[in-house]
Amino acid sequence: MTKALAMVSGGLDSILAAKLIKEQGIEVIGICFRSYFFSEESAKKMTKQIDIPLVVVDFSNEHLDMVKNPKHGRGKNMNPCIDCHAMMMNYAGKLLEEYNADFIITGEVLNQRPMSQNRQALNIVKKESGFANKILRPLCAKNLDPTEMELNGLVDREKLLDISGRSRKAQMELAEKWGITEYPSPAGGCRLTEPNYALRLKDLLDYKDEVEEDELSLLRYGRHFRTKDNNKIIVARTKDEGDMIKNHIDGSYYSFHTSDFSGALVLLESEGTEEDRKLAARISGRYSKGKDEKIVKVKFGKYGNKFSSEIEVEPISDDELQEYIVSVK
Structure with a gap:
């Protein structure tokens, strides 16, 4: 059976991405990260709503070292989102073999965040992660080039989405459709913001x-x-x-x-x-x-x-x- 590791931040987008892949009959395991600046508490609540297991990875010390001197700079505050996402994907990529999983899911949406989710930033994250060919972004996949998983038939591209921009309308409609009623605001979760x-x-x-x-x-x-x-x-x-x-x-x-x-x-x-x-x-x-x-x-x-x-x-x-x-x- 095809299996995916879903990077679950505790927000709505990541859980919708996981649910979208689960709907294709693919086994999904949530991966959440704990650091000095965010915890797994929201992710625990979100994964329960779509009934997937959650693995918590503590990378506090390595994450702090990166926060001090991020390669790709910071956002408006102290949030080094590009480096942070790449680090998380690298950790998730190293877990693929341990969990016998085929690829990684993220909840990123093209152009939702102007600095960290534009096309160039998404490509940098993939490259820096070290697992570029194993990353799938289900919510905006149709706005991006087909991935290895779509081309080899592990994932049905036609059932993926083409969400783009800062509007949350499509995500909220999906949440209602799937009975996901409790979720935090998009800005919540990371103290660095x-x-x-x-x-x-x-x-x-x-x-x-x-x-x-x-x-x-x-x-x-x-x-x-x-x-x-x-x-x-x-x-x-x-x-x-x-x-x-x-x-x-x-x-x-x-x-x-x-x-x-x-x-x-x-x-x-x-x-x-x-x-x-x-x-x-x-x-x-x-x-x-x-x-x-x-x-x-x-x-x-x-x-x-x-x-x-x-x-x-x-x-x-x-x-x-x-x-x-x-x-x-």
């Missing part, structure tokens, strides 16, 4: 060659500030967010809190310089009930230990705060 996360990631990589998973996770929470001495200050916006942040920090962080007023969790990434500590204290004053006071007392010390020091500072103004914030303006 999120402007704030991407900007924080760029900031982190500008200052560190080697980063830990917890540092990457912390980029998702709170407000982030960069001191003039290149230290990081993180402020939780809510108690729940503070609890999430605490899951990703250790005793190397310093915690700041106003002595006489309630306030937000404020963390300095390390002991830092005297100026770093003063800035963190001033930010602590700003995010406390004492933000309108001329002077506030701020206690601080290593996170998880008793506060060992106290300083008097003027809460930082909102205008001055903008000089340090790592965020989309």
Whole structure:
């Protein structure tokens, strides 16, 4: 029996491509990738809707190395889509023999994304993958040259589609036809496409060659500030967010809190310089009930230990705060 490996991102297009091939009586196995920037959770839900098994591949470290220096550049934010797709296809290609599969399916649609899914980009991805003759794009196949799988009769080209462009009408009609009712928005899933996360990631990589998973996770929470001495200050916006942040920090962080007023969790990434500590204290004053006071007392010390020091500072103004914030303006 003919068998295909379907690259399943967790979005609608990839699951429709898998379903389209399954409808031809071909056995389909979903392949999903886990990295520091996306997970398999949505893919699990999508594959259940069309009843195919899912294999999860963790390529976090290799993917991070590629994100730092992508051969073909990035999209609008920190998303190196061409290199990412090629890397995924290379992994999938190496799995063909293990699963005794004949080819790879992707949900790419010609010209849906102007930078990463134009004809030239699709061809680069095929070439860079190392498995160019094993890649089938069922949703837009009729807009592309016939593949080996179509020419040798493994796949009926007449039952493939010619979707092109950014409209989602054809995909939504297919989803309704096949009873696929729950699917994420096209922009969802990859944190590298999120402007704030991407900007924080760029900031982190500008200052560190080697980063830990917890540092990457912390980029998702709170407000982030960069001191003039290149230290990081993180402020939780809510108690729940503070609890999430605490899951990703250790005793190397310093915690700041106003002595006489309630306030937000404020963390300095390390002991830092005297100026770093003063800035963190001033930010602590700003995010406390004492933000309108001329002077506030701020206690601080290593996170998880008793506060060992106290300083008097003027809460930082909102205008001055903008000089340090790592965020989309």
